Amino acid sequence: MSGLELAEKSLLGTMFAETYLIGDGGLQEAFFTKIAHQRIFTLMRRLAAEHRAVDYITVLTMAEPAELGGANYVSNLQNFANPARFDEYKAIVIGEWKTREKQRILQLAQVENWSIVDIQKAFDNLEAENSAQEEASIQDDLASLYELPFQPVREEGGTPAGLRDLDNLLNGFQDSELTIIGARPSMGKTDTLNHLALHAGLAGHLPIIFSLEMSRKSMITRLIASAGGYNRLRMRNPHRYFDEKQKAGWTQTIGFLDGAGIHIDDRSGLTVGQIKAKARHIIKTNPDRKPIIYIDYLQLIRPDNMQDDQTRKIGQISYDLKNMAKEFGCPVVCLSQLSRGVEGRKDKRPLMSDLRDSGNIEQDADVICFLYRDGYYDKDSEDGNLLEIIVAKHRNGPTGTATVAYRKETGKLFDINWDERKGLA
Structure with a gap:
C-alpha cells in the first residue's frame, strides 16, 4: 500500500470521526486517486448536506458495498483516523493531485500545440482552483468607511484580560x-494564564487551555483556589482545613467557575498539529462562543522535526502558532520560559533577549509580555505582592507596564489603585 493511499484512507477515516471536516476540510472528490475513495467521499458529502448521520453504516446504505471496496474496507477506514495529521495528509493528497493535473495539462498542450503563455495560464488557474479567492480590491471597504467620522461607533475590544490596566494597553x-x-x-x-482564561470565559468567550506541564486536576485546583480566594495549602484537604465560611462558599465558587466554560487538555508533548486538531474540535462543538487558546508553555510543545537545533525548533513552533491564530481567527496566548541570563543583571526585569531559544518568537508574536515581581528576588520587598506585566512589544498599539496585585497563596490577580499600594506590601 502506497503512502498516498494511506493518506487518503486517513483523511476519510478522520472525516468519519470528525464529520465537520467533510465540509470544512477543503477536499474535493477529484483529489482522491482511488475510485472507491472518490465514491465514499461523495456519499459522505451527500449525507452531510442532508444533515444525516455520517458513519460507515449510513455510507454503505447509499451504494453497493462492492463499489466502495467492500463493507469491511469501509468499516476499517475508522482505524486510520488521525485528526492531528489531517492538514498534513490533506497537503500530500492535494499536492499529488496538482502534480497529476500538471502532467495532464502538459500532455494536452503537446497535442494541441499550446503556447508557453497558455500553459502558464493553465498552471495559474490550477493553483487558484483550490485556493480561497477573496476580493483584493479595497473599493467596498472604503465605501463602508465613508461615513465613519460622522456617525457614532461602538468600540469593541478583544477578549478581555480581566485586568484594567492591561486591557487599557491591549484593548x-x-x-x-x-x-x-x-x-x-x-x-x-500559570496563575496569570488561569486568571486570563477565567475572565475570558466569564465574558462569554471560549477559553481552551493546553496544559503541557501541569495535570488537569492541578489546573482545576488552582482555578478553584483563585476563583474562591482559597489558600492552596488548605486546598489539599478542604474538609480538614476549611473553616465554616469557606465551606459555605464552596458551592458558589464551583458554580461560578463552571459558568466560565473552560476546556483543559493536559496531554504532554503535543505538536502544534495536535493542538490545532483538538482546538478545532472544541470550537466546532461550541459554536456559540468565540474561542481563545492558551498554551502552557511554548518550550514543551513537541516539534515536528526533531532533527533541527533547539532555536530552529522553537522558531518553527512560534511560526506555526501565529498561523494557527490566523487560521482560527482567534487570539492565541502562549507562555514561555526565559533564560537564566536575567538572573545575572542588577535590574532583573526581563528583556526581549531573555526569551529562551527565541528563534523567531520576537518576529512572529504580535504582543510580547513579561512578568516581574520584586518579591521573587527580595522576600522583604515592600512591593512583594505586586506583579508587573510588562508589554514589551505591541505590534498594533502602545507598550507599557500594567501593575496588579498578586496573592501567591491563592494564585489570585486583581486590580489595584495606586493609593492602596502600601497596604499590599
Whole structure:
C-alpha cells in the first residue's frame, strides 16, 4: 500500500470521526486517486448536506458495498483516523493531485500545440482552483468607511484580560494575534494564564487551555483556589482545613467557575498539529462562543522535526502558532520560559533577549509580555505582592507596564489603585 493511499484512507477515516471536516476540510472528490475513495467521499458529502448521520453504516446504505471496496474496507477506514495529521495528509493528497493535473495539462498542450503563455495560464488557474479567492480590491471597504467620522461607533475590544490596566494597553486580546507571556519559573505564569482564561470565559468567550506541564486536576485546583480566594495549602484537604465560611462558599465558587466554560487538555508533548486538531474540535462543538487558546508553555510543545537545533525548533513552533491564530481567527496566548541570563543583571526585569531559544518568537508574536515581581528576588520587598506585566512589544498599539496585585497563596490577580499600594506590601 502506497503512502498516498494511506493518506487518503486517513483523511476519510478522520472525516468519519470528525464529520465537520467533510465540509470544512477543503477536499474535493477529484483529489482522491482511488475510485472507491472518490465514491465514499461523495456519499459522505451527500449525507452531510442532508444533515444525516455520517458513519460507515449510513455510507454503505447509499451504494453497493462492492463499489466502495467492500463493507469491511469501509468499516476499517475508522482505524486510520488521525485528526492531528489531517492538514498534513490533506497537503500530500492535494499536492499529488496538482502534480497529476500538471502532467495532464502538459500532455494536452503537446497535442494541441499550446503556447508557453497558455500553459502558464493553465498552471495559474490550477493553483487558484483550490485556493480561497477573496476580493483584493479595497473599493467596498472604503465605501463602508465613508461615513465613519460622522456617525457614532461602538468600540469593541478583544477578549478581555480581566485586568484594567492591561486591557487599557491591549484593548483585550485581539483575534488572529499571537501573544507570548514570558517569565522565570515560579514568577506566576500559570496563575496569570488561569486568571486570563477565567475572565475570558466569564465574558462569554471560549477559553481552551493546553496544559503541557501541569495535570488537569492541578489546573482545576488552582482555578478553584483563585476563583474562591482559597489558600492552596488548605486546598489539599478542604474538609480538614476549611473553616465554616469557606465551606459555605464552596458551592458558589464551583458554580461560578463552571459558568466560565473552560476546556483543559493536559496531554504532554503535543505538536502544534495536535493542538490545532483538538482546538478545532472544541470550537466546532461550541459554536456559540468565540474561542481563545492558551498554551502552557511554548518550550514543551513537541516539534515536528526533531532533527533541527533547539532555536530552529522553537522558531518553527512560534511560526506555526501565529498561523494557527490566523487560521482560527482567534487570539492565541502562549507562555514561555526565559533564560537564566536575567538572573545575572542588577535590574532583573526581563528583556526581549531573555526569551529562551527565541528563534523567531520576537518576529512572529504580535504582543510580547513579561512578568516581574520584586518579591521573587527580595522576600522583604515592600512591593512583594505586586506583579508587573510588562508589554514589551505591541505590534498594533502602545507598550507599557500594567501593575496588579498578586496573592501567591491563592494564585489570585486583581486590580489595584495606586493609593492602596502600601497596604499590599
